[in-house]
Amino acid sequence: MLAAVSTAPPPSSSQATPAPRDRGDACPGTLRLHAADDGALARVRVPGGVLTTGQAHALADVARRLGDGELHLTSRGNVQLRGLPDACGGELAGLLDAAGLLPSPEHERVRNVVASPLSGLDGRGTREVRPWLTALDAALCASAASRGLSGRFLFALDDGRGDVASLGADVTVRATADDGALISLGSARESLRVAGDDAPRVALLAAEVFLEFARHGGERVWRIDELGSRAAELAPAVRRRLTESGIGCVRARQDTTVTGGPPPGVIGSALCVHAPLGRLTASQWRELAEVAPGELRLTPWRGIVVPAPDMTASERDAALSRLAATGLVTDPSSPWPGVGACIGRPGCGKSHADVRADAARTLAAASGSRLPLYWSGCERRCGHPRGDRVDVIATAEGGYRLTGGDGDGPPRTTDLDDVSRLATALAAITS
Numbered sequence: 001m002l003a004a005v006s007t008a009p010p011p012s013s014s015q016a017t018p019a020p021r022d023r024g025d026a027c028p029g030t031l032r033l034h035a036a037d038d039g040a041l042a043r044v045r046v047p048g049g050v051l052t053t054g055q056a057h058a059l060a061d062v063a064r065r066l067g068d069g070e071l072h073l074t075s076r077g078n079v080q081l082r083g084l085p086d087a088c089g090g091e092l093a094g095l096l097d098a099a100g101l102l103p104s105p106e107h108e109r110v111r112n113v114v115a116s117p118l119s120g121l122d123g124r125g126t127r128e129v130r131p132w133l134t135a136l137d138a139a140l141c142a143s144a145a146s147r148g149l150s151g152r153f154l155f156a157l158d159d160g161r162g163d164v165a166s167l168g169a170d171v172t173v174r175a176t177a178d179d180g181a182l183i184s185l186g187s188a189r190e191s192l193r194v195a196g197d198d199a200p201r202v203a204l205l206a207a208e209v210f211l212e213f214a215r216h217g218g219e220r221v222w223r224i225d226e227l228g229s230r231a232a233e234l235a236p237a238v239r240r241r242l243t244e245s246g247i248g249c250v251r252a253r254q255d256t257t258v259t260g261g262p263p264p265g266v267i268g269s270a271l272c273v274h275a276p277l278g279r280l281t282a283s284q285w286r287e288l289a290e291v292a293p294g295e296l297r298l299t300p301w302r303g304i305v306v307p308a309p310d311m312t313a314s315e316r317d318a319a320l321s322r323l324a325a326t327g328l329v330t331d332p333s334s335p336w337p338g339v340g341a342c343i344g345r346p347g348c349g350k351s352h353a354d355v356r357a358d359a360a361r362t363l364a365a366a367s368g369s370r371l372p373l374y375w376s377g378c379e380r381r382c383g384h385p386r387g388d389r390v391d392v393i394a395t396a397e398g399g400y401r402l403t404g405g406d407g408d409g410p411p412r413t414t415d416l417d418d419v420s421r422l423a424t425a426l427a428a429i430t431s
């Protein structure tokens with residue numbers, strides 16, 4: 001099995017450009033690598049962010065044997081391996097396949113599913129989403145049509161708390177208290193209410209109807225919101241398809257209550273840690289896999305949830321201390337969860353700066369910001385989160401430009417020539 005290497009810029013999974021494209025979907029995977037400045041890059045899809053500890057160890061081995069030894073978490077709870085040799089495709093695919101991380105090579109780039117990471121662990125939410133996740137992933141891999149989805153098309157399975165429902169997925173399934181589910185398509189305000197047990201089937205069916213729409217328009221559209229005015233016709237078409245398939249549904253208002261990802265610490269029966277800038281060293285990853293009784297759940301907020309239902313409170317505290325000793329963030333007051341960055345220099349040739357180093361150097365200033373910060377090496381802002389934030393964008397002149405606001409008015413902008421003055425610049429645009 002050979003992997004192709006693309007030299008096009010690596011598309012960010014979080015970017016939803018509202019215009020059709022005239023070139024192919026270059027989203028990297030494990031069989032289609034991206035040629036970055038620090039070597040080839042592979043993106044390993046991890047539906048729901050769920051890895052067994054055996055799979056976690058296997059990924060660490062792959063990173064050490066073939067890559068730069070580190071693992072990078074994406075804004076969809078996937079894993080990127082960097083610094084790979086161009087010719088490693090066959091070996092990489094074989095190692096991932098042996099670990100059960102490549103169940104269907106034809107679908108490897110379309111298994112983009114985020115799921116509430118604390119589902120079933122903290123008493124919140126109205127439904128345990130794991131059965132949905134298992135069913136949707138199996139249905140995706142069994143569908144010939146779904147191979148046509150873009151590597152950017154995203155499913156979200158929300159247990160009702162409103163965490164992954166806020167991530168702008170193409171198909172969002174949200175549990176309701178009456179054992180049902182609300183299905184939302186892109187950013188449309190209306191939802192469809194279906195029986196909870198039908199939800200995975202409905203999610204796949206909605207994606208397949210979207211593919212028919214996308215093909216019919218004769219344009220390359222990869223995400224539902226890129227359908228433009230035709231997006232309004234999608235929900236009625238999905239309703240018709242459900243009726244033809246004998247699946248009951250009614251129109252419903254969307255539940256707009258949202259919440260963020262889990263903060264670091266012990267929550268319910270889980271340990272929650274944050275990986276600064278989504279980067280984990282091999283030793284951090286190994287410690288996580290050794291502390292975890294059975295599985296890890298990678299979060300779309302660059303964190304890791306370790307389910308530990310059978311640990312005592314003191315065992316959880318001790319395990320969290322072990323993880324803190326590796327440099328993972330376990331303190332809920334840490335500013336790190338509010339700071340993100342693209343890969344920047346030296347990994348990306350488009351970058352004007354080593355944004356990760358600058359983000360780390362100015363962490364104390366970031367801790368005083370009311371809004372999250374996202375550092376980017378250029379205007380593309382790969383991997384930026386949704387929602388209110390301050391974008392800190394490197395410029396060709398050697399400085400940064402800050403843009404942001406809290407949504408109450410137009411975004412403000414200010415220039416920053418010296419990163420040691422970040423606190424002053426932040427105050428200028430967020431006060």
Ligand code: SF4
Binds near residue numbers: 344350
């Ligand atoms: S510098 Fe950052 S934002 Fe720009 S293309 Fe590279 S990774 Fe993307």
